[in-house]
Structures are given as structure tokens and as C-alpha cells.
Amino acid sequence: MADVSTECNIRVLCRFRPLNQSEILRADKYIPTFQGDDTVIIGGKPYVFDKVFPTNCTQEQVYNTCAKQIVKDVLEGYNGTIFAYGQTSSGKTYTMEGKLHDPDGRGIIPRIAEDIFNHIYTMDENLEFHIKVSYFEIYMDKIRDLLDVSKTNLSVHEDKNRVPYVKGCTERFVSSPEEVMDVIDEGKANRHVAVTNMNEHSSRSHSIFLINIKQEHVETEQKLCGKLYLVDLAGSEKVSKTGAEGAVLDEAKNINKSLSALGNVISALAEGTKTHVPYRDNEKK
Amino acid sequence: MAAHQSSEWRSVCEKFRLAQELSEIESRKDPENNPFRSKYKARDLLKEIHCSLKKIEIEEEGEADNEADCESREMVDGELGSECGKSCSGDSPAGLRAARLAVVQYCLGVNHIETEELSAGEQHLMNCLKLIDKCTTTRENVSLFIQARNQLGILWAGRDEIEKAQGFLEIAESMYLLYMREDGQPPLDLEDFFVLEGEELSQQEKIRRFEMAYTHTLYYLAQVYKNLQQYEKAGQYCHSTLQRQLEYKQFVPLEWAINAATLSQYYITKTRYMEARHCLAAASVIATLAGEIPSEAAAKESDAECEKREELLQKRSEIARCWIKYCLNLMQDAKKLLEDNIGELDLDRQEELKRARRSVEEEKEKGRKSAILFGSSDTFDSICSLEEKVSSMLPLDFEEARSIFLVGQSYVAQAKEYFAMDGHVTDHIEILQDHSALFKVLAFFEQDLERRCKMHKRRVDMLEPICKDLNAQYYLLICRQLQFELAETYYEMMDLKLAVADRQDQPDVHTIKKFNNLCSSSMKYYQMFLDSIRSPEGKFPEKLEDDLLRPALVARFRVARLQSKLISSNLDTQLENLTNSLDSYNFVVQYCEENPEAKKAVETELELSIEMVSLLPLKINRIRSKITSCN
Numbered sequence: 001m002a003d004v005s006t007e008c009n010i011r012v013l014c015r016f017r018p019l020n021q022s023e024i025l026r027a028d029k030y031i032p033t034f035q036g037d038d039t040v041i042i043g044g045k046p047y048v049f050d051k052v053f054p055t056n057c058t059q060e061q062v063y064n065t066c067a068k069q070i071v072k073d074v075l076e077g078y079n080g081t082i083f084a085y086g087q088t089s090s091g092k093t094y095t096m097e098g099k100l101h102d103p104d105g106r107g108i109i110p111r112i113a114e115d116i117f118n119h120i121y122t123m124d125e126n127l128e129f130h131i132k133v134s135y136f137e138i139y140m141d142k143i144r145d146l147l148d149v150s151k152t153n154l155s156v157h158e159d160k161n162r163v164p165y166v167k168g169c170t171e172r173f174v175s176s177p178e179e180v181m182d183v184i185d186e187g188k189a190n191r192h193v194a195v196t197n198m199n200e201h202s203s204r205s206h207s208i209f210l211i212n213i214k215q216e217h218v219e220t221e222q223k224l225c226g227k228l229y230l231v232d233l234a235g236s237e238k239v240s241k242t243g244a245e246g247a248v249l250d251e252a253k254n255i256n257k258s259l260s261a262l263g264n265v266i267s268a269l270a271e272g273t274k275t276h277v278p279y280r281d282n283e284k285k
Numbered sequence: 286m287a288a289h290q291s292s293e294w295r296s297v298c299e300k301f302r303l304a305q306e307l308s309e310i311e312s313r314k315d316p317e318n319n320p321f322r323s324k325y326k327a328r329d330l331l332k333e334i335h336c337s338l339k340k341i342e343i344e345e346e347g348e349a350d351n352e353a354d355c356e357s358r359e360m361v362d363g364e365l366g367s368e369c370g371k372s373c374s375g376d377s378p379a380g381l382r383a384a385r386l387a388v389v390q391y392c393l394g395v396n397h398i399e400t401e402e403l404s405a406g407e408q409h410l411m412n413c414l415k416l417i418d419k420c421t422t423t424r425e426n427v428s429l430f431i432q433a434r435n436q437l438g439i440l441w442a443g444r445d446e447i448e449k450a451q452g453f454l455e456i457a458e459s460m461y462l463l464y465m466r467e468d469g470q471p472p473l474d475l476e477d478f479f480v481l482e483g484e485e486l487s488q489q490e491k492i493r494r495f496e497m498a499y500t501h502t503l504y505y506l507a508q509v510y511k512n513l514q515q516y517e518k519a520g521q522y523c524h525s526t527l528q529r530q531l532e533y534k535q536f537v538p539l540e541w542a543i544n545a546a547t548l549s550q551y552y553i554t555k556t557r558y559m560e561a562r563h564c565l566a567a568a569s570v571i572a573t574l575a576g577e578i579p580s581e582a583a584a585k586e587s588d589a590e591c592e593k594r595e596e597l598l599q600k601r602s603e604i605a606r607c608w609i610k611y612c613l614n615l616m617q618d619a620k621k622l623l624e625d626n627i628g629e630l631d632l633d634r635q636e637e638l639k640r641a642r643r644s645v646e647e648e649k650e651k652g653r654k655s656a657i658l659f660g661s662s663d664t665f666d667s668i669c670s671l672e673e674k675v676s677s678m679l680p681l682d683f684e685e686a687r688s689i690f691l692v693g694q695s696y697v698a699q700a701k702e703y704f705a706m707d708g709h710v711t712d713h714i715e716i717l718q719d720h721s722a723l724f725k726v727l728a729f730f731e732q733d734l735e736r737r738c739k740m741h742k743r744r745v746d747m748l749e750p751i752c753k754d755l756n757a758q759y760y761l762l763i764c765r766q767l768q769f770e771l772a773e774t775y776y777e778m779m780d781l782k783l784a785v786a787d788r789q790d791q792p793d794v795h796t797i798k799k800f801n802n803l804c805s806s807s808m809k810y811y812q813m814f815l816d817s818i819r820s821p822e823g824k825f826p827e828k829l830e831d832d833l834l835r836p837a838l839v840a841r842f843r844v845a846r847l848q849s850k851l852i853s854s855n856l857d858t859q860l861e862n863l864t865n866s867l868d869s870y871n872f873v874v875q876y877c878e879e880n881p882e883a884k885k886a887v888e889t890e891l892e893l894s895i896e897m898v899s900l901l902p903l904k905i906n907r908i909r910s911k912i913t914s915c916n
Contacts, residue, residue: 158709159710160710161759255505257439259530262507262523263540265519269511269516269551270550270551276606277550278607
């Protein structure tokens with residue numbers, strides 16, 4: 001998160017969902033307890049984050065704490081990223097998307113979409129905005145354009161004048177929150193297209209939604225550009241267990257079955273300031 | 286056995302085949318919400334097979350004479366069959382029955398592990414071990430012996446019990462070595478237990494699979510040793526794994542090449558250059574097995590060719606970068622041995638090391654070499670000829686250093702082929718920094734000061750345009766590195782020019798101008814670096830962060846020295862220069878007073894700064910009085 005007052009700010013927020021139907025039927029206990037607004041205690045051990053959200057927090061509260069400021073920053077030309085990290089069924093989708101057409105149940109993304117445009121309408125009349133969105137996914141070293149499934153091997157391009165970017169990715173101009181949500185729907189529908197092993201795919205592919213906001217002052221011609229990345233780190237728990245070929249050496253301690261991961265073992269031995277460790281497949285810069 | 290031809294047996298074999306297919310092929314298509322569907326089906330089939338086998342066993346045991354089966358053979362210590370307590374030999378009917386059941390237990394074990402039921406998996410694997418451990422180890426059960434222990438190794442490592450994992454794997458390793466020494470016959474593979482007569486795997490295939498199992502043992506041990514922080518062993522086992530992959534043709538050329546190149550980097554960290562060179566040479570040779578690089582024209586025609594070209598170019602460039610590090614480190618390690626306490630080549634040390642080199646034991650070298658050799662007969666020669674192009678011994682004089690430098694330089698060109706500036710800024714610049722470092726270390730070996738200066742000039746020519754062009758906002762860290770390096774390089778050149786000029790009686794105007802330019806250039810870049818640390822409002826930080834502390838203070842110190850070295854005939858200019866110089870020295874002294882923990886970082890510089898702070902005011906006053914007396 002780009003915080004204006006300090007140079008670079010990263011915040012970690014943790015949200016807890018209530019027990020779901022099957023858990024209640026199973027008579028599962030709800031084990032986390034909360035202390036203040038930044039600590040959760042599980043099994044007697046406290047874990048501290050920048051903020052914790054117990055089960056009674058509303059979508060609006062979560063949005064206001066996590067994302068509201070980021071939207072403002074992006075509109076001032078800064079960049080921001082929101083990562084969603086959690087096991088399947090932990091409530092990631094509810095937090096990030098929520099009930100899309102429910103004013104209270106809406107999640108972070110629809111609120112961001114709406115907020116962007118709300119802000120724009122209140123800003124200086126002389127500012128001209130161009131909002132582009134891209135949606136792509138990273139899977140096994142390849143970047144796939146989710147808005148154009150024929151583009152399956154995009155690469156990260158570095159240019160001396162700008163930060164690294166995904167070259168060749170579709171960019172759609174949008175002019176309303178509804179259009180933003182339409183793009184997301186389209187991308188989501190494309191995620192599992194032409195995938196041979198769905199389990200592995202959903203647990204090891206990460207989707208990235210990029211909102212690129214350029215503004216230009218009509219008179220002064222001053223330009224600003226802000227980027228907002230929404231990263232969905234899917235199925236974090238499944239990585240080491242799919243048993244698929246070439247699985248990434250997830251935890252340092254686990255043995256990796258597949259010989260194709262020999263490279264990871266060797267790379268770990270070769271790390272150092274005097275060496276060049278070749279860029280491996282299965283990782284992305 | 287009559288049972289083997291019966292339709293019942295046929296259906297058992299078919300079930301086994303189906304279970305394998307479900308586990309390995311069908312399972313990939315299982316939906317996200319039922320990911321183990323096929324594996325559960327496979328499990329049921331395996332359980333049925335187990336029941337059928339038990340039935341057959343009862344029938345067969347009724348037929349055979351039990352005592353005959355359990356007769357133990359003549360045992361001799363040290364042989365495969367010599368372990369006490371074996372109730373039968375592995376190749377007896379009872380042994381075969383046990384092995385067959387053990388195979389099912391093994392498959393069930395793996396099945397449970399893959400469906401995240403580790404305890405059940407462990408149970409089945411232990412059952413498997415119990416069954417075959419009752420028998421002597423023979424070609425019937427040795428593969429299972431090893432594979433079951435491989436799986437148990439992985440399982441226990443996953444539970445964070447690395448020593449237990451190590452135990453299983455090391456036993457598997459010993460058994461392989463023992464078996465190959467004592468017997469060596471192509472062992473039965475798991476599949477061989479559930480085929481109809483005459484449909485067993487070929488000898489070749491049996492061997493291949495068995496060797497694969499052992500290759501995995503070594504590979505898992507490499508990981509275990511790495512986790513136990515026994516890095517030398519880990520490296521050795523990685524190396525063995527690579528060797529075996531090549532020997533049994535179990536490799537994908539590019540992947541193997543990259544792994545070998547990466548392993549070379551590990552060897553570099555251990556200063557084992559002979560091994561590193563071998564890995565790199567092998568990497569380069571094996572990479573060519575991936576095919577010709579499609580031309581640009583071909584790449585334009587088809588997507589597939591384009592992708593192939595990209596991939597091959599990239600891997601070749603990655604390997605080239607590893608070669609560059611080899612050459613660079615080899616030269617830098619030599620420099621460390623040869624330099625005296627002011628960083629110059631110590632001629633006595635050079636003599637000493639040259640003498641020592643002549644008496645290096647050749648036999649030991651050969652032994653070390655043969656242990657690590659890669660390759661089959663076809664690649665061996667190519668690997669050797671590539672190795673001959675560059676030395677693996679520390680260079681002790683300019684000629685030797687230069688020849689390594691030239692090899693490094695040729696790889697720089699190859700590395701830049703893929704990692705062009707446009708598209709790969711960070712990588713491209715890293716390569717340039719390595720190239721600059723190659724020049725820098727070569728300069729150390731060059732005795733002629735003018736030629737040395739020219740080498741530093743090459744560095745400046747390489748890095749200056751990039752530094753100017755790069756967007757400082759997005760590439761802050763790299764810009765700082767380049768600025769600092771350029772400043773240091775100009776500084777080095779200035780010092781060299783000074784040394785050359787000192788030898789002349791009266792430096793001419795031309796030399797003075799050159800000298801001042803070098804001073805100014807160096808100052809300019811140190812200043813740029815210092816400015817990059819300022820806040821957006823232009824304020825220099827009160828307290829420097831850890832990673833900027835030494836560079837910033839050194840930069841200030843150098844600026845101070847440069848300012849005092851500028852040559853001018855004009856008194857006012859001299860005064861200005863010395864005053865600025867004093868300010869800069871003062872900054873260093875004051876900062877260390879206000880931040881005492883900084884003193885350690887810049888001990889030498891601080892000492893000199895304190896001296897200058899007391900000496901310079903005298904010099905300044907002298908000039909001031911000269912000025913007033915002139916007016």
C-alpha cells in the first residue's frame with residue numbers, strides 16, 4: 001500500500017469468518033479470540049497484525065480499512081497492491097468480491113470500482129481520466145491473458161524508462177463501475193479454459209487484476225499515472241500436495257518428489273553474492 | 286503355477302493395470318471439488334487385489350511343502366542373504382508371494398499418501414517392508430526394498446523428522462550398492478508382479494526403472510543433506526543425480542544444462558574451479574542437444590518457432606552468465622592471494638605461488654576429476670575440448686589473467702544476446718557490471734599504469750551512457766550502484782594519472798586538464814549518489830540507514846579528497862577548493878561524533894578526515910594571506 005506520509009508502507013490485515021453450516025453441524029468450536037484491534041489469539045499464542053477483523057466486521061468496515069486509502073493514492077499517481085491470501089473456503093472470494101449486487105454484501109473489488117468513479121466525479125473538472133483494466137494469470141512460468149485466451153505466453157518487459165510491465169496484455173478502457181465488473185466476470189470465465197489438470201491449475205495459478213488510471217490536466221498538461229493491482233493468490237494450501245509434476249519446493253523442509261525440482265535444490269545451494277543463479281521455470285520474477 | 290494362467294489371475298492383473306491408470310492418468314482430470322475421485326477408485330481395486338492374493342496364498346500354501354520353502358540357504362557373511370532371521374529366500378515361492386503382497390501394500394501406501402492420509406500410508410509402507418524383510422534380498426524384491434524406503438524417506442521428511450528420513454534413504458542407498466556388487470541382475474519391477482506369463486518387462490526396461498529408483502534415492506538424499514545443512518554432501522549428491530540422469534538418458538537437455546550450470550555456481554562458492562568448469566562445459570554441450578536455434582526469419586513465420594528461439598536463446602544466455610561468474614571469480618580469487626596490503630600485485634607472493642603450482646599432485650587431481658565426470662562417449666570429447674579453452678587454475682600473471690578475461694568477455698557478448706537492454710533492464714545491467722568487474726580485476730594484473738588507466742576508461746564508456754539513460758525514479762537502487770561505481774572508476778583513473786604525473790618533472794597543461802577532468806567527473810558521480818539520498822525537499826537525512834551508511838560517508842570523504850587534489854594556478858580557486866574540501870571532511874567527522882556507531886564503518890576514512898580537518902585550515906590560511914598580500 002502506498003502511504004503518502006512515508007516512503008513505502010506494507011500492511012498485513014487478517015480477517016476471520018464465522019463457522020459455516022457444515023462446521024456447525026459437526027459441532028466444531030470457534031477457536032480464535034481477539035485482543036484489541038490488532039491481535040488474534042489461537043491456541044494460546046498471540047499473533048499480531050496491522051489489523052484483525054473478527055467475524056462481526058462488515059464488508060464496509062473491511063473495505064474502509066483496507067482499500068479506501070489505496071484508491072485515493074492511486075488517483076494521486078501512486079501505485080498500490082492488494083494481495084488476498086488464504087486457503088480455499090477461508091472466505092477470500094467473499095472478502096474480495098462478496099455478493100456483487102448487494103449494497104451491504106459487496107466486497108472490496110466492487111467497492112473499489114465504484115469508489116474510483118465517485119472520486120473522479122468530485123475532482124477538478126480540468127482533469128481528464130483514462131482508466132484501463134487488464135486481467136491476467138500467472139501459471140507455471142507463463143502469463144496468460146484472461147481477456148484474450150489466445151495470448152498464453154506473455155512476458156514481463158523491462159524498459160529503461162518505466163517499471164516492469166506485462167507486454168502485450170489486453171487493456172480495456174472502462175468508464176463505469178459496471179464495466180469494470182463485466183471485465184472481471186469475463187476474465188473469471190476464461191480462467192479454466194483449455195486447462196488439462198484443474199486441481200493443479202486452481203491451486204497454483206494466481207490471477208492479477210490491474211486497474212491503470214492515467215490523468216491529465218487539460219490546461220497544464222501535467223500527467224499522473226497510478227496503478228492498482230489486485231492479486232488473488234489462489235489455494236495456498238494445496239501447493240505441496242497435488243503431487244503433480246514439477247511441483248514447486250514449497251517449504252524448505254519438505255522433500256520434493258519430482259526430479260524436475262532438482263533445480264530448486266541446486267539453486268538453493270548456489271545462492272550467494274558471487275554467483276548467478278539462472279532464472280528457473282516455476283518462478284516468476 | 287497353475288494360478289497364473291487362470292482367468293482369476295487375469296482379472297487381478299487387469300485390476301492392477303486399471304488401478305495404475307486411475308492413479309496416474311485419470312486423476313489429473315478429477316474435478317476441483319472431488320480431487321481424489323480416481324485415487325479412491327484405485328484404492329478399492331487394490332484392496333480387492335489384496336483379498337484375491339490372500340485367497341490364492343491360502344490355496345498355494347496348501348499345495349506346496351511349507352518346510353521346503355522356508356529352508357534357508359547357506360549363508361556367508363557379507364552376502365546379500367546373510368542377514369539373520371530371514372525365514373525364506375526372496376526368489377522362493379514364499380518369497381514371491383510375500384513380494385507380490387508387498388507390492389500391493391506399497392501401492393496402497395503411496396495411494397494413501399497422495400490422498401493426504403499419511404498415517405495410513407505409513408502403515409501400508411511399513412507392512413510392505415515387513416513382508417519383504419522376512420526374506421533375503423534378491424532380484425525379486427530389491428527394487429521394492431528401495432522404492433518403499435524412498436517413499437518413507439519422503440514421508441518422514443514431510444513430518445519434519447529429517448534424521449528418520451535419512452535413515453531410510455541411506456539404507457536404500459547401501460542396499461543398491463550391495464546388490465550391484467553382489468548380484469547385479471536386472472531386478473523385477475513392481476509391474477512385473479501383475480502381468481501374465483511372457484509379458485514381463487524387458488531386461489532393459491527392468492534395469493532402467495531400477496536405476497531410476499536409485500537415482501531418486503540419491504536425489505532425495507541430496508535434499509535431506511541440504512536440510513541437515515550438510516551442504517558438501519548435498520552438492521555431491523546433486524552432482525551424482527545429474528551424472529546418472531545423463532548416463533541413463535533420463536534428462537531434458539535444457540533443464541539438465543541449466544541445473545549443471547547452477548551447480549557450477551555452487552562449486553564456485555567453494556572455490557572448486559575444476560568441478561565448476563566441468564559443469565559449465567557440460568552445460569554448454571548438453572544445451573546444444575536441445576536443437577538448433579531457429580533463425581529470426583523462421584521465428585517470424587511461426588509462433589512455435591518463435592517460442593523455441595526465445596527459450597533457447599534465454600537458456601544459452603543464462604549459461605553464459607554462469608561462465609562470466611566463473612571467469613570473474615577465478616580472477617578475483619587470484620587477486621586476493623596476490624595482493625599486498627595496499628591492493629597492488631605483490632611480486633614475491635607471485636613467485637611463491639608459481640613455485641607452489643609446479644609441485645601440485647597430479648594423481649590427486651586426476652582422482653578428483655574422474656569422480657565428477659559427466660557424459661556418455663558422444664559428449665565427452667566436446668566437453669573436454671570446451672574445458673581446454675579456459676584454465677581452472679588461479680591466474681598468477683597478466684598473460685594468464687588476460688586469457689581468462691577474454692573467455693569471460695566472449696560470454697558477455699553471448700549473455701547480451703538474450704538479455705538486451707530493451708526488455709531486460711535489470712539483467713542487462715548486471716551483465717555490464719560483471720563486464721566492468723572483469724576489466725577492473727584484469728587491471729590489477731596490468732603493470733603498465735597507462736594501459737591500466739585505459740581499462741578503467743573502458744568501464745566508464747560502458748556504464749556512463751546507461752547511467753544517464755536510466756529512469757532514476759524506477760531504478761533507484763541500480764542508478765546508485767552505477768553512480769558509485771563510475772565515481773570510483775574515475776577516482777581510480779585519477780590516482781593512476783597522479784602516479785604517472787609524479788614520475789614526470791613538470792606535468793604539462795594538457796595533463797593537468799585531464800587530471801582535473803577526472804577529479805570533476807569522479808566528484809560529479811559521488812555527488813549524484815549523495816543527492817539521491819536526499820529527501821524530495823533536498824534535505825540530507827539526519828541519520829543514515831544501515832546499508833547507506835558506509836557508501837555515503839565514503840562518498841563524502843572521497844569528494845573531500847578530490848576537492849583538495851584539484852589543480853589550479855588561480856589562488857581564489859584554490860581557496861574555494863580547499864574550503865569545500867574542509868567542509869566535506871568536517872561532515873564526516875561531525876557525523877561520526879553525533880552517531881558513534883558509525884565509526885566502525887569508516888575507521889580509516891575517519892582517521893584521515895580528522896587529520897585533514899586539523900591540517901587544512903593551516904593551508905587555507907596560507908593561501909588567504911597570499912591573496913591579501915597580492916592585492
